[in-house]
Amino acid sequence: MAVRAAVAGASGYAGGEALRLLLAHPEVEIGVLTGNSNAGQKLGALQPHLLPLADRVLAETTPEVLAGHDVVFLALPHGQSAAVAEQLGPDVLVVDMGADFRLKDPADWEKFYGSPHAGTWPYGLPELPGGRAALEGSKRIAVPGCYPTAVSLALFPAYAAGLAEAEAVVVAASGTSGAGKAPKPHLLGSEVMGSMSPYGVGGGHRHTPEMIQNLSAAAGERVTVSFTPTLAPMPRGILATCSASAKEGVTAESLRAAYEKAFADEPFVHLLPEGQWPATASVHGSNAVQVQVAYDEAAGRIIAISAIDNLTKGTAGGAVQSMNIALGFPEELGLSTIGVAP
Ligand SMILES: NC(=O)C1=CN([C@@H]2O[C@H](COP(=O)(O)OP(=O)(O)OC[C@H]3O[C@@H](n4cnc5c(N)ncnc54)[C@H](OP(=O)(O)O)[C@@H]3O)[C@@H](O)[C@H]2O)C=CC1
Ligand SMILES: CC(=O)N[C@@H](CCC(=O)OP(=O)(O)O)C(=O)O
Known part of the structure; x- marks a missing residue:
């Protein structure tokens, strides 16, 4: 049975790329889409390349609207993910494309991001030594920076x-x-x-x-x-x-x-x-x-x-690849290695 995935930050570049990939994923049904200043707008006005979702209206980004999904992709500015994620249940797979949970050392976080460290989640770069094992069955994924x-x-x-x-x-x-x-x-x-x-x-x-x-x-x-x-x-x-x-x-x-x-x-x-x-x-x-x-x-x-x-392997593609591993899907599902040239 397909998993239902919400995308928060659907009006941005990372959220848009996640949707482009999820539209082609055979095991994902796209649920709620949210924005911030663009809440209330139709996605077609913001991401016209995502034709199948053109009539979807963006909701406000709140834990309430994101609840009830199997997977929630967060494509929000730095520092915005933790408050949303902590209100999503432990059974929801939360895939954060922002930076909030990537670093292990709180001192590094505070030095480079200038705010309190939210924590550290399993890191979404499966190719690193031990990378896949860290993601298998995980309910939280920190997608790396590009x-x-x-x-x-x-x-x-x-x-x-x-x-x-x-x-x-x-x-x-x-x-x-x-x-x-x-x-x-x-x-x-x-x-x-x-x-x-x-x-x-x-x-x-x-x-x-x-x-x-x-x-x-x-x-x-x-x-x-x-x-x-x-x-x-x-x-x-x-x-x-x-x-x-x-x-x-x-x-x-x-x-x-x-x-x-x-x-x-x-x-x-x-x-x-x-x-x-x-x-x-x-x-x-x-x-x-x-x-x-x-x-x-x-x-x-x-x-x-x-x-x-x-935007693909550097953000949303890495996010979908890591989601596949966490959920036990074949790692390549919904992802292509075929480019567009010239
Ligand atoms: N672009 C890239 O290549 C990469 C991006 N990322 C990460 O992905 C995340 C999103 O980046 P990107 O898509 O590039 O940025 P964009 O500026 O393109 O999009 C930001 C998104 O976040 C929403 N947003 C803005 N402010 C808030 C807020 N206060 N609360 C909730 N939602 C808000 C915006 O909504 P609205 O438009 O409606 O205001 C928009 O949907 C960032 O954390 C970024 O670091 C990670 C790797 C690479
Ligand atoms: C060209 C450009 O400005 N790139 C961004 C990197 C974006 C990205 O991957 O990073 P985060 O998820 O960590 O924001 C930068 O250098 O800040």
């Missing part, structure tokens, strides 16, 4: 295999949808089109502690991450270029072998053939992750590059 998804998948095999020193340098480009749909001056077309620009430089981006958390767990020691995000003139996609010093004795062959082993059985992660490089256009609208790794012998560095769609 950059941490791309970076963790690019680098964890090198750390899990003991090939990389405990310092990583990451420069990642994101499409503008990563910043959400609410209007912001730096996202005006005239600011973004034809230009690339960095932000959050110098260790200030809130995804840094999440990357450190994931890579340190894979390495078994604390890994430092110097992360520089950049904004790219495209609606979707993240290209993460990551590097770390190679440990003594690493070769191109041992590196390749570690990545082949890590991703051999992964349905969504595609380690590209040698000589091919990830590109955001190849994963547009798909839950696929492209990864490539190289050894820069002269510099003694491991270079790992990944491409994801920030």
Whole structure:
């Protein structure tokens, strides 16, 4: 029997992408949709690409309207999920696409988000070591941030295999949808089109502690991450270029072998053939992750590059994949690795 799923934040980018995927999921029936400033509007006016749901009217986001569902997806701004989630019963699967429950260390949360820590939920990145076991049967899922998804998948095999020193340098480009749909001056077309620009430089981006958390767990020691995000003139996609010093004795062959082993059985992660490089256009609208790794012998560095769609594998696709595991559905149900090109 199909599960009934509500989506809170259905007027936003993450909520809209969750609905696009859930419409194609054979075991999900779409229940209540909620918004905030757009409550009372028809979804068709806000998300015209979701034609089958065009006549649905958005309700206010309250625990009362979200009650009575098997699954509730929360696509709300940071800090808004905990108050809703705590009023949803323990039998409801709550999948939080926001940041509230991703970090384990309350000090990290307080430093980067500036509010009290709400708690820590099982983390929705199944490909990490032990990732699936943490999600099986869980009733709470913290979906990772989009950059941490791309970076963790690019680098964890090198750390899990003991090939990389405990310092990583990451420069990642994101499409503008990563910043959400609410209007912001730096996202005006005239600011973004034809230009690339960095932000959050110098260790200030809130995804840094999440990357450190994931890579340190894979390495078994604390890994430092110097992360520089950049904004790219495209609606979707993240290209993460990551590097770390190679440990003594690493070769191109041992590196390749570690990545082949890590991703051999992964349905969504595609380690590209040698000589091919990830590109955001190849994963547009798909839950696929492209990864490539190289050894820069002269510099003694491991270079790992990944491409994801920030809204699909980076948010809503990762959320549906994790929901599938939590509910005991086949992990790939309702998700595609087929992109849209050109
Ligand atoms: N965009 C991305 O690539 C990613 C986003 N996320 C996370 O998903 C969540 C949503 O992001 P995104 O969709 O991009 O943002 P949007 O700005 O596009 O959407 C935000 C949604 O939250 C609703 N909302 C705004 N304020 C409140 C409030 N005070 N209470 C309840 N609902 C509110 C909005 O409703 P209304 O429009 O009706 O006002 C809208 O539906 C965030 O936590 C974000 O961090 C995670 C990974 C990647
Ligand atoms: C381009 C852009 O602005 N991207 C967002 C990342 C969005 C995301 O994944 O993150 P959260 O769920 O943690 O908000 C940013 O850098 O803040």
